[in-house]
Amino acid sequence: xxxxxxxxxxxxxxxxxxxxxxxxxxxxxxxxxxxxxxxxxxxxxxxxxxxxxxxxxxxxxxxxxxxxxxxxxxxxxxxxxxxxxxxxxxxxxxxxxxxxxxxxxxxxxxxxxxxxxxxxxxxxxxxxxxxxxxxxxxxxxxxxxxxxxxxxxxxxxxxxxxxxxxxxxxxxxxxxxxxxxxxxxxxxxxxxxxxxxxxxxxxxxxxxxxxxxxxxxxxxxxxxxxxxxxxxxxxxxxxxxxxxxxxxxxxxxxxxxxx
Amino acid sequence: xxxxxxxxxxxxxxxxxxxxxxxxxxxxxxxxxxxxxxxxxxxxxxxxxxxxxxxxxxxxxxxxxxxxxxxxxxxxxxxxxxxxxxxxxxxxxxxxxxxxxxxxxxxxxxxxxxxxxxxxxxxxxxxxxxxxxxxxxxxxxxxxxxxxxxxxxxxxxxxxxxxxxxxxxxxxxxxxxxxxxxxxxxxxxxxxxxxxxxxxxxxxxxxxxxxxxxxxxxxxxxxxxxxxxxxxxxxxxxxxxxxxxxxxxxxxxxxxxxxxxxxxxxxxxxxxxxxxxxxxxxxxxxxxxxxxxxxxxxxxxxxxxxxxxxxxxxxxxxxxxxxxxxxxxxxxxxxxxxxxxxxxxxxxxxxxxxxxxxxxxxxxxxxxxxxxxxxxxxxxxxxxxxxxxxxxxxxxxxxxxxxxxxxxxxxxxxxxxxxxxxxxxxxxxxxx
Numbered sequence: 001x002x003x004x005x006x007x008x009x010x011x012x013x014x015x016x017x018x019x020x021x022x023x024x025x026x027x028x029x030x031x032x033x034x035x036x037x038x039x040x041x042x043x044x045x046x047x048x049x050x051x052x053x054x055x056x057x058x059x060x061x062x063x064x065x066x067x068x069x070x071x072x073x074x075x076x077x078x079x080x081x082x083x084x085x086x087x088x089x090x091x092x093x094x095x096x097x098x099x100x101x102x103x104x105x106x107x108x109x110x111x112x113x114x115x116x117x118x119x120x121x122x123x124x125x126x127x128x129x130x131x132x133x134x135x136x137x138x139x140x141x142x143x144x145x146x147x148x149x150x151x152x153x154x155x156x157x158x159x160x161x162x163x164x165x166x167x168x169x170x171x172x173x174x175x176x177x178x179x180x181x182x183x184x185x186x187x188x189x190x191x192x193x194x195x196x197x198x199x200x201x202x203x204x205x206x207x208x209x210x211x212x213x214x215x216x217x218x219x220x221x222x223x224x225x226x227x228x229x230x231x232x233x234x235x236x237x238x239x240x241x242x243x244x245x246x247x248x249x250x251x252x253x254x255x256x257x258x259x
Numbered sequence: 260x261x262x263x264x265x266x267x268x269x270x271x272x273x274x275x276x277x278x279x280x281x282x283x284x285x286x287x288x289x290x291x292x293x294x295x296x297x298x299x300x301x302x303x304x305x306x307x308x309x310x311x312x313x314x315x316x317x318x319x320x321x322x323x324x325x326x327x328x329x330x331x332x333x334x335x336x337x338x339x340x341x342x343x344x345x346x347x348x349x350x351x352x353x354x355x356x357x358x359x360x361x362x363x364x365x366x367x368x369x370x371x372x373x374x375x376x377x378x379x380x381x382x383x384x385x386x387x388x389x390x391x392x393x394x395x396x397x398x399x400x401x402x403x404x405x406x407x408x409x410x411x412x413x414x415x416x417x418x419x420x421x422x423x424x425x426x427x428x429x430x431x432x433x434x435x436x437x438x439x440x441x442x443x444x445x446x447x448x449x450x451x452x453x454x455x456x457x458x459x460x461x462x463x464x465x466x467x468x469x470x471x472x473x474x475x476x477x478x479x480x481x482x483x484x485x486x487x488x489x490x491x492x493x494x495x496x497x498x499x500x501x502x503x504x505x506x507x508x509x510x511x512x513x514x515x516x517x518x519x520x521x522x523x524x525x526x527x528x529x530x531x532x533x534x535x536x537x538x539x540x541x542x543x544x545x546x547x548x549x550x551x552x553x554x555x556x557x558x559x560x561x562x563x564x565x566x567x568x569x570x571x572x573x574x575x576x577x578x579x580x581x582x583x584x585x586x587x588x589x590x591x592x593x594x595x596x597x598x599x600x601x602x603x604x605x606x607x608x609x610x611x612x613x614x615x616x617x618x619x620x621x622x623x624x625x626x627x628x629x630x631x632x633x634x635x636x637x638x639x640x641x642x643x644x645x646x647x648x649x650x651x652x653x654x655x656x657x658x659x660x661x662x663x664x665x666x667x668x669x670x671x672x673x674x675x676x677x678x679x680x681x682x683x684x685x686x687x688x689x690x691x
Contacts (some may be wrong), residue, residue: 115612115622138307140319142362150361167301171400174297175361216264217358223268224275228320229310232518232532238313242306253308253363 004044006083008032010051010075017087018052021094030083063097066109073126076159079150082125089122097155132156133163140164140179141252142220144211150177151208154250161188165197180205218252225253267355273345277325277336278371280520281483282513286366286401287424288478296397298360298367301477304401305366314446318369318403319359323347323385327373329408331430331441333488335520336373346375349387357396367401367423368392368441374443377408383489389421400424401478407681409448412455419459424478424510429503432496436489440525456480457507479510486540487533488517488526493565494558497543501554504547514540539565546571550604573599576636584638587618600633620644 004020004027006012012039013030020027028042036043071089074082096107114120142150150172161181164183165188168177173195180187181203248254260268265561287304306315307685322336324346349357352370359365370388372381381432385404392398404418405428419425427449431437434446456476463475483501486496496514503509516532542563546552557571558564567572576583576599585594587609605627610616612626617640624630634644 064573091554109611110615112608113612113615114608114626115616115618117625118314120625134303134305137301137367138305138363138367141361144362152363172297172361213358216260216268217362219260220264220268220271221359221362221364224271224319225308225310225316227272228275228279228316229312229314230279230518231312233312233314233534235313236311239309239311242313242315243309252306252362 002028002042002044003036004030004046005033005036006030006046010072012048013075013083013086014056015048015050015053016046017090018056019046019049020087020149021056021091022052027087029081035080035222056090059097060093064111067093067109070122070126070180073129073163074122076163077129078159079125079127079128081208085118085121085125090117091132092116097244107224129160129163132158133160135247136160136164137167139247139251140168142177142251143155144214145246146211148175148211150175151205152177152179152250153182154179155183155246159184159186161186162199164188165190165199169195169197177204214230222253222256267351270347270351271321271355273343274322274325274347275320277342277373278320278322278369280335280515280518281320281369281371281405281512282515283403283426283481283483284315284317284320284369285403285424285478285481285511288510289401290400291399291423291477293397293399295398297357298398298400300367300399300401307363307365317366318401319356319365319367320369320371321347321352323349323352323370323372323381323388324375325373326375329374329441329443330378331444332521332523332525333440333517337521340521346384347388347558349391351382352388353391353396353398355495356392357398360398360400361683365400369401369403369405371405372407374407378410379414382407382410382418386414386421389418393421401480406452406456408444410451410452412452415452418461419456419463419475422476424481425456425476426481426483427456429453429482429484429499431489432484432499433489436491440488449526450518453482453503453507453509455479457509460508480507481509481511481513483513483515485517486514491538492558492563493540493543494554494560494563496540497547497554497558500544501547512542512544535567536565538639539567543571546575551593552597570599572597573632583636584643585636586641587637588613588638589624598633598636600629600631600636604625646666 002025004016006016016030060071067089071086074089076087093111096102096110110116111119114123136154136156140152140154142152145151159181161179164179168179168188169190172190176192176194177190178187182204185201185203186199187202188197188199189202248257285304286300287302290302291300293299304317306317308316310316319511324344325336325342326344326346327336327338335342337401356365356368360367364524370385372385375381375384389402389404392402401424402422403424403426404422405416406418406425429449430441430444437444437446437449457480460480466474484496497542498510500524503512515535516534516537518532519526519530543557546557547554554576557575562578565571576597583598585598587595592606592610595601595609596603601609607625608626609618609628612622620630620634620639623633624638630644637643
């Protein structure tokens with residue numbers, strides 16, 4: 001049994017994978033310290049190796065930008081067991097790139113070969129993350145604060161703030177806005193003067209003051225939302241399928257309906 | 260809420276209620292950039308919420324006014340109907356759109372209208388709203404504009420340059436039905452508007468070479484028709500749909516199950532809208548657009564209506580069993596796409612994966628093929644999943660799929676067996 005423990009950072013995971021691959025070690029599992037409490041023995045800690053990290057990082061980018069993006073997305077899924085899936089995937093990608101006379105086209109095609117379990121499993125993870133990101137492009141709800149800042153709270157399953165921020169930067173460049181992942185205590189804060197955002201730790205915000213008009217627009221939207229449904233076509237199952245209950249808490253239109 | 264807001268609240272309620280029977284809510288097809296103001300469009304479209312009917316809410320779907328001089332029998336806003344009436348001033352509606360948009364409630368505006376005074380007058384009002392949004396608010400988000408029946412072609416031309424998608428309703432599948440139920444609307448004028456839009460778009464696409472951007476309705480043209488209010492067969496509807504796609508290059512044709520909003524001797528006495536029929540038509544529409552089917556393959560004189568018990572692709576495959584089983588390791592993409600239980604994504608994955616290894620039934624399952632249905636119609640390296648299948652047995656078993664569908668499910672229009680291919684009543688915009 002050999003369980004490799006890392007500090008939860010993406011860079012550390014890449015460094016660890018590089019080291020394992022370089023020394024031809026197949027790990028039983030890879031996890032963060034807090035998840036490894038159940039294991040008393042056989043825990044192995046490797047320190048961050050800048051040189052190996054740099055080499056693997058640039059190598060992966062060189063082989064396929066898409067593959068690299070999938071790895072990042074899978075990491076952001078924060079699901080249990082994603083580390084070993086990333087390790088397996090990196091191995092597949094590297095092995096593929098070392099094949100004799102392999103063309104870029106063939107590499108790209110193989111990376112979509114879902115009959116290969118390492119590829120399928122990683123893609124399933126990244127897909128989950130992309131789907132949730134796409135959902136929240138629509139489900140983020142801003143409230144206007146007294147200083148006109150647009151402020152949104154949400155609690156996504158995956159760590160998607162970084163993936164959402166570029167979209168809102170493009171969409172709302174003339175407003176200051178904050179998207180606040182209150183489950184993780186982080187957020188993206190956009191400053192219209194600088195035309196840029198930062199990702200940072202955010203405390204739970206007590207004493208938020210909304211703008212004078214905010215409540216009126218909330219009510220207008222809530223009523224519109226309720227009335228736009230056609231009663232003869234009522235289909236709550238379909239509604240929940242697209243908009244699961246766990247998201248309702250932070251949606252303006254459902255804030256009063258959520259039990 | 261102060262009285263101004265309270266009045267706005269009531270007005271939106273009235274004009275939202277009057278707009279809600281419009282089927283389309285799509286916000287896809289445009290990727291408008293906007294360096295100067297707020298708002299952009301995302302090619303894949305984004306849904307923002309879902310109502311209790313399960314339909315997605317992407318755009319603020321609203322009428323400029325519901326005061327109407329027409330009296331179309333199927334329409335909630337016909338002048339003889341006793342409902343509250345209101346008009347949005349262009350400034351009022353533009354402001355409201357911006358307020359909703361910046362809170363990320365919506366992806367943009369879907370603006371339609373009843374016919375106040377005449378078509379051109381209403382159309383001018385709508386254009387004022389849209390032009391305020393674009394030129395004063397510098398709004399770059401999605402706008403879908405409904406063209407008024409028989410509006411001046413010059414107004415239609417102006418409109419297209421301001422919006423992302425434009426649509427003119429064909430309303431009913433045949434001219435006879437239209438004359439019967441909507442005597443104020445002239446069939447040739449409705450088709451005329453659709454043709455005008457189509458040629459405006461074509462011109463704009465031709466100019467693309469010089470300008471590098473499509474400026475006239477980059478999200479294309481759509482239309483909608485009401486299903487079940489008049490006696491047309493599905494074959495008539497599907498043939499019409501096909502020619503709208505082929506000859507006039509429409510992006511989407513929407514079907515709207517007739518909801519009895521009124522009692523009229525001209526209309527069928529329905530208790531429930533024909534949702535399952537609408538659903539089957541959308542499935543057939545998908546086959547035309549993404550699966551390379553021709554309308555005459557799906558329906559013909561022998562089978563003029565879609566089978567309510569089974570999806571149109573499976574129905575076609577069972578009638579054409581001599582074309583099966585399709586061999587996964589050698590068949591062309593187009594053939595694989597026609598296997599029931601295999602969608603566009605699975606078909607593409609099969610093509611990619613089979614270059615690297617021989618695919619097994621297990622692989623197909625993992626790739627995403629719905630084997631429960633597909634197994635009757637495919638073979639892997641010459642073998643079918645159960646070698647004892649005989650032609651008759653397969654037909655009998657596949658036929659057995661029918662009996663698994665309970666009557667109650669038919670009523671609800673939800674068929675668990677065929678979920679993979681099932682199309683939700685309203686287009687879902689999906690990036691991935």
